Amino acid sequence: MIRVFRISALALFGVTAGTARLEPVVAGSASYSFGFAGAWDFPAGTGSDVWGWTAPDGTEYALMGYRNGIGIVRTTPTVTMVDTIPGPVGSNGYIWRDIKTYQHYAYAVSEATGTYSGISVIDLSYLPDSAHYIGSFSTNGGTGFTSHNISIDTVKGFAYLEGTSAEQIRIMSLANPESPTFVNSFGTSTGQIHDMYAYNDTVWVAEGSAGTWSIWDLSNKLAPQMLVRIGIPAAGYVHNIWPSEDHQYCVTTEETANKTIKVWDISDYGNIQLLNEYLAPSHLAHNAHWFGNFHVNSHYESGIQLVDVSDPANPVEMDRVDTYPASEAAAFNGCWGAYPFTKNGQVYGSTIEGRLWVLTIVSSCPTAGVPSLVEPANGATKVDAGALLSWTDAIADSYRVQIDDDPAFGSLELDTNLSFTSLELPGLAYTTTYYWRVASINGCGTSAWSSARNFTTGCIVAVTGDVNTTGSITAADIIALVTYVFKSGPAPLPVPEAGDVNCSGSVSSEDIIYLVNHILKSGPVPCDACSLL
Numbered sequence: 350m351i352r353v354f355r356i357s358a359l360a361l362f363g364v365t366a367g368t369a370r371l372e373p374v375v376a377g378s379a380s381y382s383f384g385f386a387g388a389w390d391f392p393a394g395t396g397s398d399v400w401g402w403t404a405p406d407g408t409e410y411a412l413m414g415y416r417n418g419i420g421i422v423r424t425t426p427t428v429t430m431v432d433t434i435p436g437p438v439g440s441n442g443y444i445w446r447d448i449k450t451y452q453h454y455a456y457a458v459s460e461a462t463g464t465y466s467g468i469s470v471i472d473l474s475y476l477p478d479s480a481h482y483i484g485s486f487s488t489n490g491g492t493g494f495t496s497h498n499i500s501i502d503t504v505k506g507f508a509y510l511e512g513t514s515a516e517q518i519r520i521m522s523l524a525n526p527e528s529p530t531f532v533n534s535f536g537t538s539t540g541q542i543h544d545m546y547a548y549n550d551t552v553w554v555a556e557g558s559a560g561t562w563s564i565w566d567l568s569n570k571l572a573p574q575m576l577v578r579i580g581i582p583a584a585g586y587v588h589n590i591w592p593s594e595d596h597q598y599c600v601t602t603e604e605t606a607n608k609t610i611k612v613w614d615i616s617d618y619g620n621i622q623l624l625n626e627y628l629a630p631s632h633l634a635h636n637a638h639w640f641g642n643f644h645v646n647s648h649y650e651s652g653i654q655l656v657d658v659s660d661p662a663n664p665v666e667m668d669r670v671d672t673y674p675a676s677e678a679a680a681f682n683g684c685w686g687a688y689p690f691t692k693n694g695q696v697y698g699s700t701i702e703g704r705l706w707v708l709t710i711v712s713s714c715p716t717a718g719v720p721s722l723v724e725p726a727n728g729a730t731k732v733d734a735g736a737l738l739s740w741t742d743a744i745a746d747s748y749r750v751q752i753d754d755d756p757a758f759g760s761l762e763l764d765t766n767l768s769f770t771s772l773e774l775p776g777l778a779y780t781t782t783y784y785w786r787v788a789s790i791n792g793c794g795t796s797a798w799s800s801a802r803n804f805t806t807g808c809i810v811a812v813t814g815d816v817n818t819t820g821s822i823t824a825a826d827i828i829a830l831v832t833y834v835f836k837s838g839p840a841p842l843p844v845p846e847a848g849d850v851n852c853s854g855s856v857s858s859e860d861i862i863y864l865v866n867h868i869l870k871s872g873p874v875p876c877d878a879c880s881l882l
Contacts (some may be wrong), residue, residue: 351663352391352629354802355495355547364775370497373709373725376643377515379712379713379714379792379793380667380712380713380714380715381643381655381657381667381668381711381712381713382655382667382668382710382711382713383655383668383670383696383709383711384708384709384710384711385558385706385707385708385709386424386428386695386707386709387424387427387428387707388428388524388610388704388705388706388799389411389420389422389428389430389704389705389707390703390704390705391413391415391416391420391703391704391705392415392416392588392703393430393527393702393703394538394701394702394703394705395413395415395416395417395444395703396413396415396444396685396699396700396701396703396705397413397415397444397446397447397685397699397701397703398413398414398446398447398448398685398686398699399411399412399413399414399448399477399536399685399686399688399697399699399705399804400412400448400449400450400455400686400688400697401450401604401646401686401688401690401691401697401700402450402453402455402473402474402845403691403692404476404477407692407693407713408425408427408476408797409423409424409425409691409692409693409695410422410423410424410431410473410476411424411695411697411705411707411824412448412450412455413442413448413686413699413705414436414444414446414447414448414457414459414699415444415446415703416431416438416443416444417435417438417456418433418434418435418436418438418457418465419433419434419436419448419457419469419471420432420433420445420705421433421434421473421476421478421480422705423477423696424691424697424707425693425695426617428621428705428707428709428824431476431477431479431480432463432476432479432480434442434469434471434480434482435464435465435482436459436461436465436469437459437462437463437464437465437466438461438463438572439461439462439463439464439466439830440460440461440462440463442459442460442461442462442495442497442729443459443461444701445459445460445461446458446459447459447496447497447498447499448499449499449500449501450473450501451501451503451506451508451523451526451864452526453472453473453474454471454472454473454483454527455462455470455471455473455480456468456469456470456471456499456501456508456529456756457469457471457499458496458497458498458499458510459495459496460495460496460513461495462494462495464600465485465486465492466483466485466487467486467487467525467780468485468487468488468496468499468508468510468521468529469482469483469484469485470483470484470485470526470527470528470529471480471483475558480554483527484527484530486529488510488519488521488531489510489512489519489531489534489725490530490531491531493512493516493519495512495513495518496510496511496512496513496578497513497543497544498510498511498543498544498545499511500544500545500546500552501523501547502547502548502549502550502567503548504548504549504550505549505788506523506524506526506868507520507521507522507523507532507547507551507567507570508520508523508529509521509545509547509552509738510851511542511543511544511545511749514781515818516534516542517534517535517536517537517542518535518536518542518545518552518554519531519533519534519814520532520533520534520535520567520570525713531595532570532571533570533571533573535565535567535573536554536563536565536573537556537559540765541556541557541558541559541561541587542554542555542556542557543555543556543557543587543588543589544588544589544590544636545590546589546590546591546592547567548551548592548596550566550567550568550792551564551565551566551567551596552564552565552567552573553565553590553591553592553599554590554794555587555589555590555601555602556578556587556626557586557587558584558586558587559587560580560581560584560587561578561579561580561587562578562581562587562590562601563575563576563577563578563579563797564576564578564615564618572680576618577615577618578619579602579613579623580709581611584603584629585603585604585605585606585607585608585723586603586604586605586608586662587601587602587603588602588603588634588635588636589601589602589636589637590602591636591637591638591639592615592639593639593658594639594641596615597614597616598611598612598613598614598615598616598624598658598661598803599612599613599615600612600637600644600658601613601637602634602635602636602637602646603634604633604634604635604812605633607628607629607631607679608634609626609627609628609634610627610628610634610637610644610646611623611624611626612624612625612626612658612661612662612664614661614662624661624662625661625662625663625664627656627664627666629646629648629651629652629654629669630651630677630680631648631649631650631667631677631679631680631683632678632721633649633650633651633678633680633681633864634646634647634648634680635647635648635649635684635685636686636690638687638690639658640688640689640690641653642657642658642659642786643656643657643658643689643710643758644656644658644664644668645687645688645689645696646733647684647685647687647698647699648669648683648684649673649679649680649681649682649683649684649876650673650676650677650679650680650682650683651669651671651677651683652669652670652671652672652673652683652684652698652827653670653672653687653696653698653706653708653764654666654668654669655667655668655669655696661805662664670698670706670708671702672684672698672702672704672706673700673702681701682701682702683700683701683702684699684700685699685701686698686699686702687699689710690839694709694710695707695708695709696708696710697708714760714794715793716789716791716793716795716796717743717744717745717746717789717790717791717796718743718744718745718769718774718793718796719743719788719789719797719798719799719866720741720742720743720745720748720787720789720796720799721741721743721789721799722738722739722740722785722786722799722800722802722815723739723789724736724737724738724739725738725802725804726802726804727802727803727804728802728803728804728805729805730804730805730807730862731806731807732774732804732805732806732807732816733806733807736773736774736834737772737773737774738750738752738771738772738774738785739770739771739772740770740771740799743789743796744791745766745789745790745791745796746768746790746791746792747767747789748766748768748769748770748787748789748790749764749765749766749768749787749788749792749795750763750764750765750766750767750772750785750786750787751763751785751786751787752775752783752784752785753783753784754778754781754782754784755784755786756784756801756803758784758786758801762775762777762783763775766790767847770875778806779806779807779808780805780806780807780808781806782803782804782805783803783804783805783806784801784802785801785802785803785804786798786801786802787799787801787865813847813848813849813850813852813875813876814826814847814850814864814867814874814875815847816829816830816833816841816842816847816848817829817841817842818842818847821867822864822875823868824868824869826864826868827861827864827865827868829841830848830850830856830860830861830864831861833848833856834848834856834857834858834860834861834873835850835858841856848860850863850864850873850875850876851863851865851875851876852876863875
């Protein structure tokens with residue numbers, strides 16, 4: 350599904366009014382899509398990355414890079430600009446800004462030079478009134494002030510910065526969150542580092558032009574240890590890497606035309622497997638984020654992409670919002686960043702053209718169709734014990750069947766689940782009208798009931814006592830009944846009920862006594878028995 354939300358800017362810096370699927374979506378499975386919650390326009394052509402922060406009271410804020418710095422936008426209950434924090438604007442890198450948060454602080458980096466260059470610290474605790482710029486600090490404890498990307502280990506309190514593409518990763522302690530301090534550097538310094546993801550002393554690294562990615566143990570900041578490095582065959586520029594929340598999988602992007610987004614099984618570092626890969630129609634991906642059972646991707650001209658990876662080996666594109674409807678080419682237009690980690694289900698997308706998109710992930714889960722009843726025909730009579738109830742296939746996982754002699758189904762004779770589209774009738778009463786209905790069940794729930802039908806069971810009148818069906822009741826019938834009851838001989842004919850001489854509901858020795866009494870002592874005559882046809 351490709352979505353184009355058509356919205357019109359009310360003012361500059363103003364609020365705005367409210368690949369085909371990779372694999373087929375399985376019928377009855379949950380479906381997800383983007384909903385539009387709002388947008389904000391920054392000056393044209395000035396957008397870069399976006400991140401988010403949730404205030405203690407639950408208010409959500411988007412932090413988006415633009416030409417002059419960082420814009421802070423409240424996204425709940427409405428999309429409203431709150432404050433802007435200036436950033437460096439010297440050199441050609443002024444538009445490239447990256448932001449992450451830790452506690453109630455935001456940390457912004459840029460490749461731009463001049464005033465405010467370095468790692469900028471912004472205090473968010475005063476929001477919604479304002480954000481406070483604390484200061485900017487060297488990224489290497491000396492003369493280093495530029496950085497393209499930043500990741501923060503929010504568990505251990507350390508920031509990891511890419512110095513430039515030709516420098517190692519810089520480790521900065523946030524023990525004093527308002528004054529980051531340089532600790533050490535690690536990794537290659539030959540133009541092979543682009544982005545990182547850090548969590549609990551483990552750092553995943555996208556190694557740019559090297560065509561590789563790696564995982565590092567940073568429990569000892571002064572002696573980082575590389576755990577594994579994976580080379581991608583015929584790789585493009587390895588742009589970003591993001592692990593699943595359980596760290597058993599990861600996703601990588603390559604910022605090169607026609608290079609796919611790749612899904613990896615990293616549960617065993619000694620046997621890392623490429624599970625699958627995909628690409629949206631523009632054929633140029635930027636960043637992928639693993640969020641629960643989803644990838645939320647910024648995909649340049651293809652826009653903001655939502656991919657279901659509940660089965661990591663079989664990614665399914667659920668939706669895509671086209672943030673650059675002018676074309677669908679492998680070009681650097683459209684969606685730069687995507688942030689799905691809000692507490693209220695919102696997703697932020699930023700575009701190079703300067704728009705902040707605020708979306709939601711909407712879930713829908715279609716139940717299976719309502720089956721139609723086939724046999725027996727509605728109102729059928731003389732239905733026998735061997736008949737089958739049958740209904741149409743609703744492409745469901747199973748079916749629930751109810752049978753009752755009450756048309757309101759208030760005293761169920763049968764309530765069962767089965768995976769077939771037919772059911773052999775159980776032992777029901779004779780000459781009784783029954784009502785039946787069927788509902789379909791799949792992973793999304795239970796359908797409505799089918800329209801109920803009714804049928805009536807029939808019976809034949811058997812001449813009880815004429816066990817051997819000679820047409821008369823004689824001593825030979827006594828012998829046949831004794832043989833049946835005590836020696837497992839042939840059943841009475843034409844139905845076993847022919848031996849139920851006293852119509853007690855079963856054939857037993859009492860029927861033998863009854864028959865002897867009738868034949869030899871002129872006792873009561875056998876009754877008529879009714880049997881299902």
